[in-house]
Structure formats: C-alpha cells, structure tokens
Amino acid sequence: MTDSHADVLRESSWTGGAHPYSIGSKKLGMWLFIVSDTLTFAALLLTYSYCRLTNPNWPKPFPIVPAIVFSTIMTVVLLGSSLTMVMGVAAAHRGNRAATVRWMLATMLGGAIFCGLHATEWMHLIGEGLRPFANPWGGSPLFGATFFGITGLHMTHVAIGVIYLGIVATGFGRGKFSAEDVEVSGLYWHFVDLVWMFVFPMIYLMSVKY
Amino acid sequence: MSSPSSDSQAHGPTTKLFAWVWIWLVLITGVEVFLAYKHLPPVTMLLLLIGLSVVKAGLIMSYFMHLRFEKTSLVWTLIPAALFCIGMMTLIFPDGIRLRDSHEAPQGVVQPK
Numbered sequence: 558m559t560d561s562h563a564d565v566l567r568e569s570s571w572t573g574g575a576h577p578y579s580i581g582s583k584k585l586g587m588w589l590f591i592v593s594d595t596l597t598f599a600a601l602l603l604t605y606s607y608c609r610l611t612n613p614n615w616p617k618p619f620p621i622v623p624a625i626v627f628s629t630i631m632t633v634v635l636l637g638s639s640l641t642m643v644m645g646v647a648a649a650h651r652g653n654r655a656a657t658v659r660w661m662l663a664t665m666l667g668g669a670i671f672c673g674l675h676a677t678e679w680m681h682l683i684g685e686g687l688r689p690f691a692n693p694w695g696g697s698p699l700f701g702a703t704f705f706g707i708t709g710l711h712m713t714h715v716a717i718g719v720i721y722l723g724i725v726a727t728g729f730g731r732g733k734f735s736a737e738d739v740e741v742s743g744l745y746w747h748f749v750d751l752v753w754m755f756v757f758p759m760i761y762l763m764s765v766k767y
Numbered sequence: 768m769s770s771p772s773s774d775s776q777a778h779g780p781t782t783k784l785f786a787w788v789w790i791w792l793v794l795i796t797g798v799e800v801f802l803a804y805k806h807l808p809p810v811t812m813l814l815l816l817i818g819l820s821v822v823k824a825g826l827i828m829s830y831f832m833h834l835r836f837e838k839t840s841l842v843w844t845l846i847p848a849a850l851f852c853i854g855m856m857t858l859i860f861p862d863g864i865r866l867r868d869s870h871e872a873p874q875g876v877v878q879p880k
Contacts, residue, residue, distance in 0.1 A: 578841045588841065592848045599852045603859050610809060610863030613870050621804065629800050633793060640789045643831050647782065740833075747831045754823040757796075758816035762803040 587741045591748045594714075598752050601710065602759055605703045609763055614696035618682070620766045628761045631674045632753065635715075638667025639750040642722075642743045649739035654730055657739060661726035664746060668719040675712050679705075704760060711756055714749045721745060780830055788830045795823050810864055817856075 578585055609615055619625055645660030682704075686693030689701045725742040728734035799819055802812065829835040834842060 578844070579838045580841065585841075588845070592845060595848050596851065599848075599855065603852075603855050606813065606856075607859050607863045610813065610860065611866040611870070613867060625800060625803060629796065632796055636789060636792050636796070639827065639831050640785060643785050644782065647785075744832055747827055750831075751824050751827045754792075754827065755817075755820045758799050758820055759813075762799055762816060763809065763812060765803045765806075767806055 581737050583737060583741045584744070587744045591744065594748065594752075598707075598710070598755070601703075601707050602755055605707060605759060608697065608699045608703060609759075612697040612699070615764065616692050616694045616696045616700045617764045617766045618685070618687070618692070618694055618700075619761050619764050624678075625761060625765060627674065627678060628757060631671055631678075632757050634667050634674070635671050635750050635753050638664045638671070639747050641667060642746045646736075646740050646743045649729065649736035652736070654732070658726050658730045661722050661729075661739070661742075665719050665722050665726070668715050668722070668746075672712060672715055672719070675708065675715075679708075700764075707756055707760060711749070711752055714752070718746050718749050780833075780836070784830065788826050792823055792826055795819055809867075813860075 580588075619628070641660050641663040645657050645664060648656035648660055687701050687704070689705050691698050692700050722742055725734055725738055729736075729739055799816060802815055807815070834845075
C-alpha cells in the first residue's frame with residue numbers, strides 16, 4: 558500500500574473505507590481482546606474491592622519489609638519491561654531487526670524475573686499456611702481465594718506474554734513477521750503491565766501489616 | 768510499502784518521551800507505597816489508590832500503547848468498557864461502604880434495613 562493510498566483510506570473513514578480506524582486488522586483485534594480482558598480483570602478486582610470493604614477483619618499479611626518492598630521491586634521490574642518493549646517497537650518501525658530482538662529479549666527477561674519473584678512470594682505465603690479457602694491469620698477466608706485468583710490469572714498472562722514475545726521476536730528476527738506484529742505483541746505486554754498497576758495497590762497496599 | 772499502522776507510527780513519541788513517562792510511572796508508584804505507610808482508613812486509601820492507578824493506566828495507554836497518536840475513533844471504541852467499569856464502581860463501592868459501616872456501628876444505633 559502506498560502512502561497516498563493510506564491517506565485515501567483514512568479520509569474515507571465510516572464511508573465504506575477498508576480501515577475506519579487507520580490501523581491494521583491485527584492491531585484492532587488485539588485492542589478488542591484487551592477490551593474483553595479488561596472487563597474480566599475489572600470484574601475480579603471489583604469483587605475483591607467489595608470483599609475488602611465489607612470485611613472489617615480482612616487479613617493484612619503484608620509487612621512493609623519485606624513483602625511491600627518485594628512487590629514494589631516486582632512492579633518496577635514490570636514497568637521496566639514495558640519501557641524495553643516500547644524501545645523494541647520503535648526499533649521495529651525503524652527496520653532495525655537486531656535491536657528489536659535485543660529489546661524484546663530484555664522484555665522477556667523482565668517478565669521472567671517478575672514470574673520468578675511472584676512464584677517465590679506465592680511459595681512463602683503457601684508455606685505460612687495460606688490456601689484458597691483458608692488463611693493462617695484468622696479473619697475472612699476470602700483472602701486466599703481472591704489473592705490466588707487475581708494474582709494467578711495475572712501471572713498466567715505474564716507467562717503467556719513471555720512465550721508470545723519469544724515467538725514474535727524469533728519470527729521478526731527471521732523476517733517472517735512485520736513491525737506491526739511486534740507492535741501488536743507490545744500492546745498485549747503493556748496491557749499486562751497496566752493490569753498490575755491496579756493489582757499491586759489493591760491487593761498489596763490495601764493489606765499492609767503495621 | 769506502508770501499512771496504516773506503520774503510517775500512524777511515523778509521527779509517534781520519542782525515546783526521551785518514553786523515558787519521562789516511565790519516570791512518572793515509577794514516581795507515582797513511589798507515592799502509592801508512601802501512602803501505605805500512612806495507615807489511612809480503607810475507603811480513603813482505596814479511593815486514592817484507584818485515582819493514582821487510573822492516572823498510571825492513562826499514561827500507559829496514551830504513550831506506551833500509542834493511543835494518543837491513534838485516530839480518535841479508536842479511543843471512542845474503548846470508552847464503553849471504561850464507562851462500564853466506572854458504573855460498576857459507583858454501584859458497588861457505596862454499598863460496600865454501607866455494609867462496612869453497619870458492621871462497625873454500635874449495636875442498636877444503625878439497623879440495616
């Protein structure tokens with residue numbers, strides 16, 4: 558498609574043009590997936606918030622040191638991986654394949670570190686006796702179900718994202734995928750980061766042990 | 768050859784802008800953690816944290832997800848989901864606060880209807 562053709566498509570929005578949003582179908586498809594996944598996480602987080610607000614005896618198992626410091630490091634790692642991802646997308650649009658693959662590998666490393674830290678934290682809490690339907694600190698037994706449910710679903714998204722980025726990076730490096738594919742995978746990764754921006758304060762910072 | 772997507776990327780943000788957005792995101796995270804030290808009431812804490820999280824989500828969507836540089840029609844397509852979430856919050860939070868207050872009130876003072 559030439560630039561002038563793209564301009565014509567942009568001008569013909571809502572009049573039968575092929576690209577009413579001026580983006581490719583893959584990118585639009587990813588945005589629609591993000592909207593649906595947003596509603597899934599919103600339902601979980603709203604349910605959690607309701608449980609948290611209505612239970613005066615909600616467990617508070619996260620001391621500032623080490624739990625909040627630990628989860629803050631996880632947050633910064635995930636934010637850092639978003640920065641490396643945007644650098645990868647920018648490099649892909651410049652046509653620099655080697656730099657794109659390097660930035661995407663850095664992003665995958667951030668995701669893997671996040672999963673490792675999260676798994677460590679899970680094992681620590683399980684070691685203390687936390688279960689989906691019971692907790693060792695007393696108070697509402699809903700804490701375990703909401704904690705494992707929300708953070709588990711998020712961690713699954715991160716793990717799938719690492720695999721997804723690996724596939725796209727390999728394909729882009731070999732010339733089989735386009736810059737748009739890299740950008741679409743970036744959208745997914747930033748969405749996973751965005752969800753954590755709600756999970757971290759609502760799960761961890763709302764349950765600080767003083 | 769140019770796809771619509773790569774065409775819209777041509778006038779996108781710079782590396783410096785990405786770095787600034789990232790710094791702001793880390794700073795807001797720092798403010799959230801600082802609030803955790805303050806031992807605020809749950810309702811106040813929840814509202815403050817949601818407000819800051821919405822700001823962070825806006826920064827991520829606008830710059831990292833490139834939404835600020837896309838056509839307005841794409842932004843409008845995402846608005847219904849955001850309105851749905853806000854609508855659910857306005858329904859659920861007041862009821863949650865009402866229930867919590869009725870649990871904490873001394874016996875005989877507040878009787879839930």
